[in-house]
Amino acid sequence: MTFTVGVIGGGQLARMMVPPAIALGLSIRVLAENEGSSADIAATAVGDYRNVEDVLRFARGVDVVTFDHEHVPQPVLRALVDAGVVVRPGPDALQFAQDKILMRRRLSELGMPVPVWAAVSSAEQLDAFIAENGGAAVVKTPRGGYDGKGVRVVRSGAEAADWFEAVGELLAEELVDFRRELAQSVARRPSGEIVAWPVVESVQRDGVCAEVIAPAPRSAGRLADVAESVAVAIAEGLDVTGVLAVEMFETTDDRLLINELAMRPHNSGHWTIEGSTTSQFEQHLRAVLDLPLGATGGREPWTVMVNVLGGPAGESLDARFVSAMAEHPMVKLHGYGKESRPGRKVGHVTVAGDDLDDLVYQARAAAAHLAD
Amino acid sequence: MTFTVGVIGGGQLARMMVPPAIALGLSIRVLAENEGSSADIAATAVGDYRNVEDVLRFARGVDVVTFDHEHVPQPVLRALVDAGVVVRPGPDALQFAQDKILMRRRLSELGMPVPVWAAVSSAEQLDAFIAENGGAAVVKTPRGGYDGKGVRVVRSGAEAADWFEAVGELLAEELVDFRRELAQSVARRPSGEIVAWPVVESVQRDGVCAEVIAPAPRSAGRLADVAESVAVAIAEGLDVTGVLAVEMFETTDDRLLINELAMRPHNSGHWTIEGSTTSQFEQHLRAVLDLPLGATGGREPWTVMVNVLGGPAGESLDARFVSAMAEHPMVKLHGYGKESRPGRKVGHVTVAGDDLDDLVYQARAAAAHLAD
Known part of the structure; x- marks a missing residue:
């Protein structure tokens, strides 16, 4: 018997679950929206995630269904559960990631710090x-x-x-007066085990995550403790299984306020692929299969991730990879196999080491090569 | 356009080329010997690597053909080249990996240290x-x-x-009187760029690689320099493209003598997946595509890899993974998706850190969980 994970959605998050599935010897299947999706290599079905029949057919024979995105409608999720399919995170948790008003209400009830x-x-x-x-x-x-x-x-x-x-x-x-944005990821198993990665700083541009620095500079001590305890409380309070990412504001008066939640691997956690002993993608697979979780420490003092946003329409990343590789042999390049469109996330780069200023320089330079 | 690599052979080496292909946004296709191969997820064809027709059909539309093993017959390799297919390493290089007498003769001509x-x-x-x-x-x-x-x-x-x-x-x-076995891997591009990983110690049991310690203890200085210069000279002398692994004896009178060659990623280089900035699998893809090579330094002071050999026939690794994961959260587990048979390589484990004794203990213990 081989554990089989079914992922609904064929985007880059599903794509990035494939390498750890291969490493661990797990079987992974993806329900993609269309042919040629980012997660094409593992796509065993093409269908509509809003269609109960498509989703039920896909779910047959997998040990657990999980997600590339949070858009699967509640009736479809409930139909899966009613058919005996193991769904993680489950519909009761996912509703809070699907509806921001429900989320704010529930977090307020739990006494969590929200705007x-x-x-x-x-x-x-x-x-x-x-x-x-x-x-x-x-x-x-x-x-x-x-x-x-x-x-x-x-x-x-x-x-x-x-x-x-x-x-x-x-x-x-309220329009929060914040110093910077942080993100705290945790992973939780159905059996209750929960682990946290270091809190990271997430630099947004035009509402899109542009860069992540792990760990967040000057976060050691109280800040890291509060961020972790908030994310743990949310994961437990909302009964999240798998990876939970909590985006937070660090306010100018030194509070942490919860901005958004994601109940899946998240852009703010891509740094973990090289930067942590266990990546968020491996951990998500372990967590939704209720397998013991891996260590979440950073492997180097600093890891920097910079997103690559699409440039001229239709041009592939390949030619640009050559110059990025030539000039940045320490930087790890990631392409999502997606057609480039202005502003679209088509890849990211990561570099880890001791000297934060140098890492930020290298990561930005490599990403600029790719985005040019 | 996306670079496409075709790999002949569906074993674990082909399997482990898939994650870096996904990360880099490359397309990878595998010609497997049968359905359900270790590299099944990327298998686009099933066929006989000794059959010219099968291999030519598979090679259509790929940018380069490379290998999971060195057993493709010379006539098949020559037919590929004659048909205009880019084959790396090429037949002229591969013959020395295919025939140990040819290899010894050529290495002697090159003045390399051989028994x-x-x-x-x-x-x-x-x-x-x-x-x-x-x-x-x-x-x-x-x-x-x-x-x-x-x-x-x-x-x-x-x-x-x-x-x-x-x-x-x-x-x-001659029966060489040796202190230990070392392995030196390098990667070389057709354009001539060549990089070397740290030399490693390889512990063999019953003629099979059992453990690898990277870098080889007490190798800094002359030993590392000689090992690297020997492997570089062989890669250049034999016109190897892709990864070349050179297994060597460290003799009791402090010489290095060349034992075997492999012109592909090699068991002695599995540690690089987590232990080096660029894994041998990523580097092999970069090298055979003639892309700039990545950095080859170790990411931690020590990395230890222990092979997992199959235990009772037919039993899957999955159940054993649970206990290995639970007790060894720092250890990275690798399963090859192969049916377990006594003595068969079915996976490996890797752990990296500062304390070599502790790493060896952890890796052996985790591997023992998997092999039990």
Whole structure:
């Protein structure tokens, strides 16, 4: 018998689960949206993750179903569970990653540190929230947002009028005055074992993760302890299995406030492939299979990851890899097998070592080669 | 355009080329001997590597053909080259990995340090060699041997009578008085760039590589320099492209003598997956595609690799993985997706860190869990 993991979604997160599955001798199958997906090498089916039949057919014979993304509708998830399929994370946990209002409500109930927030259903309600919170608000559509999509900073309710019309209820949050953004990943097994990687600093540009420094500079001690304890409490409180990434604000008055959650491997954890003893992708497979978890320490004092965003449409990464390889023999290059489009995440680079300034320089330079 | 590598042979070496191909965004295709091979996930064809038609069909559309093993017959290799296929390493290099007498002759011509040797065609010739070389000889069949097969220590020509009858000419070598065995891997591009990993100590049991310690203890300085310069000279002298592994004896009188060559990733280099900035599998892909090579330094002071040999027939590794994972969270486990048979290499474990004694203990203990 070989353990078999089924992954719904054929994006780069599914792709990056394949190497550790190969290493561990696990079998991995992917339900991709289309032919030629990023995770093509492991795609055993092409289908619609919103279609119960497609998903049930795919799930036959796998030991556990897990995810490349959090968009599988609740009815589909419930149908899987009803059919006896093991789904990790389960629907009860995933709903909090799917709906930001549910998430904020549940985290508030758990006493977790979140920004001031409200569910608002009209421009008037939003105006009232803005008036109470310093004259501005971050407004988010509860569902479907990612990489800065579905997020808007507003100074009046009217600026979200189109969203009220299209979506109905929105999440309003205080505009947090933050020093930097951090991300804390943990992995949790159904049997309860839970491990945490070092907290990292995540540099965002235009709402998209651009760079990650692991561990977050000047995080040793209280900051790391609080970040870890918050992520552990969320994983346990929401009964998350697999990897949970918690994006946080480090406020200018030295608090940590929870921004977003992801119940899967996350961009802020790509550094773990080379930078940690156990990568988030290996750990996710171990966790959803309820296997003992691996060590999560950093392998070098510092690891820096820089995303590669797509440049000119249609051009492949290959030619650019040559110059990046030639000039940066220490940097590890990752391509996602995706067609390049402006702003699209098509790869990332990672470099680990002792001298943070030098690593940041190298990683940025290598990524610039690839993105040119 | 995506670079596409075609690998002939579906064993664990092909399997371990897949993760770096995924990471780099390369396309990899494998010609496997049968369904369900170790490299199944990348197998795009099943066929006989001795059959010109099968191999030519497989090679269509790949940028370069390389190998999981060295057994592809010269006529098949020449047919590929004649058909315009890029083959790396090429037939002229591979012949020296395929025929130990050719290899000894060529290395002698190049002035490389080899044991005293002779090609012998009869028990009488072998008796004469034995008489001149201390009363014993190592006799090897020139072709087809691996993991101790095709190797015999004899004290009289009669002990090889069956092989003279079956094979004809044999390689006779002095029985080298050695302190330990070392292995030196290098990677070389067609354009000439060449890089070397640290020399390692390889502990053999029953003619099979059992453990590797990287770097070889007490090798800093002259030993490492000589090992590297020998392997570089062989790679250049034999026009090897891709990874070349040179197994050597460290003699009791402090010389290095060349034992065997492998023109592909090699068991003695598995430690590089976690232990070096660039693994031998990634480097082999880069080298055969004539891409710039990656850094080859060790990532930690020590890395220890222990092979997992199959135990009871038919039992899978999975159940044993659970206990190995639970007790050894720092150890990286590798399964080859092969059915377990006594003595068969079915996986390996690697652990890296500062304390060599502790690493050896951990790696052996984890491997013992898997092999039990």
